[in-house]
Amino acid sequence: MNQKLGRSSIQLEQPVYILNSASIVGSKEGEGPLGLLFDKVGEDDMFGCKAWEEAESTLQKEAVGMALEKAGLTPEDISFLFAGDLLGQSMATSFGVSSYQIPLLGMYGACSTCGEALTLGAMSIAGGFAERVVCVTSSHFASAEKEFRFPLDYGNQRPLSASWTVTGSGAFVLGQDKFCGSGKARAQITGMTVGKIVDYGLKDSMNMGACMAPAAASTLEQHFTDYADQPEEFDKIITGDLGKVGQRVLIDLLRERGYDISEQHMDCGLEIYDGESQDTHAGGSGCGCSAVTLSAYILKQLQEENWRKVLFMPTGALLSKTSFNEGMSVPGIAHAVVIEAVS
Amino acid sequence: MNQKLGRSSIQLEQPVYILNSASIVGSKEGEGPLGLLFDKVGEDDMFGCKAWEEAESTLQKEAVGMALEKAGLTPEDISFLFAGDLLGQSMATSFGVSSYQIPLLGMYGACSTCGEALTLGAMSIAGGFAERVVCVTSSHFASAEKEFRFPLDYGNQRPLSASWTVTGSGAFVLGQDKFCGSGKARAQITGMTVGKIVDYGLKDSMNMGACMAPAAASTLEQHFTDYADQPEEFDKIITGDLGKVGQRVLIDLLRERGYDISEQHMDCGLEIYDGESQDTHAGGSGCGCSAVTLSAYILKQLQEENWRKVLFMPTGALLSKTSFNEGMSVPGIAHAVVIEAVS
Numbered sequence: 297m298n299q300k301l302g303r304s305s306i307q308l309e310q311p312v313y314i315l316n317s318a319s320i321v322g323s324k325e326g327e328g329p330l331g332l333l334f335d336k337v338g339e340d341d342m343f344g345c346k347a348w349e350e351a352e353s354t355l356q357k358e359a360v361g362m363a364l365e366k367a368g369l370t371p372e373d374i375s376f377l378f379a380g381d382l383l384g385q386s387m388a389t390s391f392g393v394s395s396y397q398i399p400l401l402g403m404y405g406a407c408s409t410c411g412e413a414l415t416l417g418a419m420s421i422a423g424g425f426a427e428r429v430v431c432v433t434s435s436h437f438a439s440a441e442k443e444f445r446f447p448l449d450y451g452n453q454r455p456l457s458a459s460w461t462v463t464g465s466g467a468f469v470l471g472q473d474k475f476c477g478s479g480k481a482r483a484q485i486t487g488m489t490v491g492k493i494v495d496y497g498l499k500d501s502m503n504m505g506a507c508m509a510p511a512a513a514s515t516l517e518q519h520f521t522d523y524a525d526q527p528e529e530f531d532k533i534i535t536g537d538l539g540k541v542g543q544r545v546l547i548d549l550l551r552e553r554g555y556d557i558s559e560q561h562m563d564c565g566l567e568i569y570d571g572e573s574q575d576t577h578a579g580g581s582g583c584g585c586s587a588v589t590l591s592a593y594i595l596k597q598l599q600e601e602n603w604r605k606v607l608f609m610p611t612g613a614l615l616s617k618t619s620f621n622e623g624m625s626v627p628g629i630a631h632a633v634v635i636e637a638v639s
Numbered sequence: 640m641n642q643k644l645g646r647s648s649i650q651l652e653q654p655v656y657i658l659n660s661a662s663i664v665g666s667k668e669g670e671g672p673l674g675l676l677f678d679k680v681g682e683d684d685m686f687g688c689k690a691w692e693e694a695e696s697t698l699q700k701e702a703v704g705m706a707l708e709k710a711g712l713t714p715e716d717i718s719f720l721f722a723g724d725l726l727g728q729s730m731a732t733s734f735g736v737s738s739y740q741i742p743l744l745g746m747y748g749a750c751s752t753c754g755e756a757l758t759l760g761a762m763s764i765a766g767g768f769a770e771r772v773v774c775v776t777s778s779h780f781a782s783a784e785k786e787f788r789f790p791l792d793y794g795n796q797r798p799l800s801a802s803w804t805v806t807g808s809g810a811f812v813l814g815q816d817k818f819c820g821s822g823k824a825r826a827q828i829t830g831m832t833v834g835k836i837v838d839y840g841l842k843d844s845m846n847m848g849a850c851m852a853p854a855a856a857s858t859l860e861q862h863f864t865d866y867a868d869q870p871e872e873f874d875k876i877i878t879g880d881l882g883k884v885g886q887r888v889l890i891d892l893l894r895e896r897g898y899d900i901s902e903q904h905m906d907c908g909l910e911i912y913d914g915e916s917q918d919t920h921a922g923g924s925g926c927g928c929s930a931v932t933l934s935a936y937i938l939k940q941l942q943e944e945n946w947r948k949v950l951f952m953p954t955g956a957l958l959s960k961t962s963f964n965e966g967m968s969v970p971g972i973a974h975a976v977v978i979e980a981v982s
Contacts, residue, residue: 298767300718304742306768347965375643376833384727384786385959386747390970394836399647400972401755401833404729404745412744416759423766424641425649443727443961490719490744493737616728618786622690627733629743 298422302522304515305489312418313481313638315369315428315469317595318362319588320355322437322463325580328569333592334464335362341438341463349387352436355465355584356381356392360432363467368477371396374469375426378413380404381434382461382583383443384616388434398430406612407508407537408491409433410466410587411631414608415488417470418633427471434465435582444501444617457503459539459581462568466587480638483598487634489519493614495627501613501620505542505565505578508611511628512538513549515609519632520555527557531603534594535630536586536610537565539579564589564610586610598637605636641765645865647858648832655761656824656981658712658771658812660938661705662931663698665780665806668923671912676935677807678705684781684806692730695779698808698927699724699735703775706810711820714739717812718769721756723747724777725804725926726786727959731777741773749955750851750880751834752776753809753930754974757951758831760813761976770814777808778925787844787960800846802882802924805911809930823981826941830977832862836957838970844956844963848885848908848921851954854971855881856892858952862975863898870900874946877937878973879929879953880908882922907932907953929953941980948979 299307319334326337336358343358345351356379364370377396380403381388389402405412413431420426438448440461446452474481494511501507512535520526527533538546543566547558564586565579590608597603609632615624642650662677669680679701686701688694699722707713720739723746724731732745748755756774763769781791783804789795817824837854844850855878863869870876881889886909890901907929908922933951940946952975958967 300767300769349961349965380747382728383959384961385725385749385957387957387959387962390836390957391962391967394838394970397835399833399835401759402747402972404723404747406728416744419766419768420762423762423768424643425762425766426643490742492740492742493733495737614728614730614733616726616730618692618727619730619734622692624734627737629745 304518305487305522307487308422310422311484311486312421312470313474314483315471315476315481316363316367317468317482317591318359318366319466319591320358320464321588325462325464325568328574330568330593334588348436348439348442349383352388352434352439353392356388356432356434359465359467360393360396360430363469367469371398374398374428374430376401376420376429378403378417378429378431380409380413382440405629406614407581407583408610408612408629408631409583411610411633414633415490415631418485421470421472429470430467432465432467433583433587435461435584437461437463440582454577455502456577457541459504459537459565459578460576461582462580462585464584464588466591474638482595483635484638485633486636489515489522489632491515491630493627493629495625497625499625501615501626503541504581504613505539506545507613507626508628509538509542509545509549512546512609512611512630515630515632516550517553527555527560530560530605530607532562532606533557533560534606534608535563537581538563538611539565541578601637608633608635647861648830648865650830651765653765654827654829655764655813656817657826658814658819658824659706659710660811660825660934661702661709662809662934663701663807664931668805668807668911671917673911673936677931691779691782691785692726695731695777695782696735699731699775699777702808702810703736703739703773706773706812710812714741717741717771717773719744719763719772721746721760721772721774723752723756725783748972749957750924750926751953751955751972751974752926754953754976757976758833758974761828764813764815772813773810775808775810776926776930778804778927780804780806783925797920798845799920800884802847802880802908802921803919804925805923805928807927807931809934817981825938826978827981828976829979832858832865832975834858834973836970836972838968840968842968844958844969846884847924847956848882849888850956850969851971852881852885852888852892855889855952855954855973858973858975859893860896870898870903873903873948873950875905875949876900876903877949877951878906880924881906881954882908884921944980951976951978
């Protein structure tokens, strides 16, 4: 039986396999430390489109198409699509994935959406509701700046605590069989911990790492409690986009609660750019950041059995330009997924 | 076993029960034909708050609180919360439900979100991942006008094809047991059909009924195909907010495909206001429209066994102000849930 574990976690009776996946990124991400690992790198960040939002839609479309192709599947083989992005009314998704005509379940969890989509996608398979699903999320530096901050043409200055939204999209084909047309699955999902909204009252949208770190700490502590686990259980505990500031806050918060994750912690936002040479300040962020890092880097490590088991936990800052302008705080949320190597 | 049925549908092995539910609406909805059925009607539409968005958050908070109270449950009894609204980055949800500290899965399906939340909520229970969940959605006339159209102070004219966003929120407690503290469940969910994005290229955000009707027709046709059903199977086939124009388009589109639903069709947007006296043009709309009508009116009919079986199918228009301003079309989506009386 699938099992509810403790307050917020799920243990799957049978693992759900990540059959294959794909990543596409913009030029800046292509120049970063993971650049050679992505399936596709754009020459510029417009991807042949006339608007930033359309470019982001193209990222989702390409990521899904490549993931299906790599898995040797067609859209008709996919029961449901779990998809989301950061834009108002998930605009990148609405115009990105419609051509596949796969039944769609739209998600919103800010930058945690990749964790949410994998959670619900895996549940739909483990529950017997679907044979195969695709999970996809995206973000785009320029569409996000327009949506949340200032027009790029302002050239406004960014504090060192600000993060740089990743231009990219990652798509994941999940299924119940260890093997599919393309060979052995890349990894397996064995459990998950669903996060709560955590609001420490911080209001600085230029320091989202600090806003999200308490939510990451909450989900992680809950995971350890529900599973009666310790950080040593994992080769890596991977947050989505806490960046430099958030990483420090997370490690400190967990130390206060009796867990030392300083050895295991890794943040996708800190892996994707070379902060020194790429001028990205606190690190990368966005719905696409954790997704492309998972597809290109984390799954590769699991496939090569350099790592046996990781906790993948994208983190989301639940702000909008309206909430910011109305002086509201920036609550956070984080969803954790246990991903293991396929033996 | 739970079963995938055809391309897009799910048949549950064991029904998932709607243990209880609650609705809260604004003053205009309180004056409408269903006014006496809602659990709570606001005196004004600010609900004691300083901003429209905050008022909408209050709606979600109150709806969840009332639904839990009516079911005799506390937030700790709830495994997961499936929630969403229409605002950018689901702002009403982020600030509405955080105080309950229930693990949250955020949804976005525009006005179809209530169908999506019930679908995923029921799946999480039927799959053995949760004992009880709450599904909640909301909309607010003023926050929606601000988000999608013009400032209210402009006093802009609205064509007769425009709909009126419902101020309201409906919350539903789902569980696996036919009985809970408060007595017999209100109804049972036995299956669902997940919709695809359907885009006929219409661009008129003041005629969302026409934009959404093709998606409703697609989901409905798919449902009949997957289940090998006919419209006569249902006492009512209920769309969320197609309104007068959309209803006509839907009935015509389905007639072309060999299905006559003119006898069974009902639209929440046409039930909630008296179009003549309340000057609401095409009808009510929004994430809250279908949710409050389901809670206050549809479940009542099922509970009193005036109806035995309905297909509840909220419809969503996937537009944002950015997509509208960039000249994009308004794609639609609709998710259908089979809801039956508890025998």
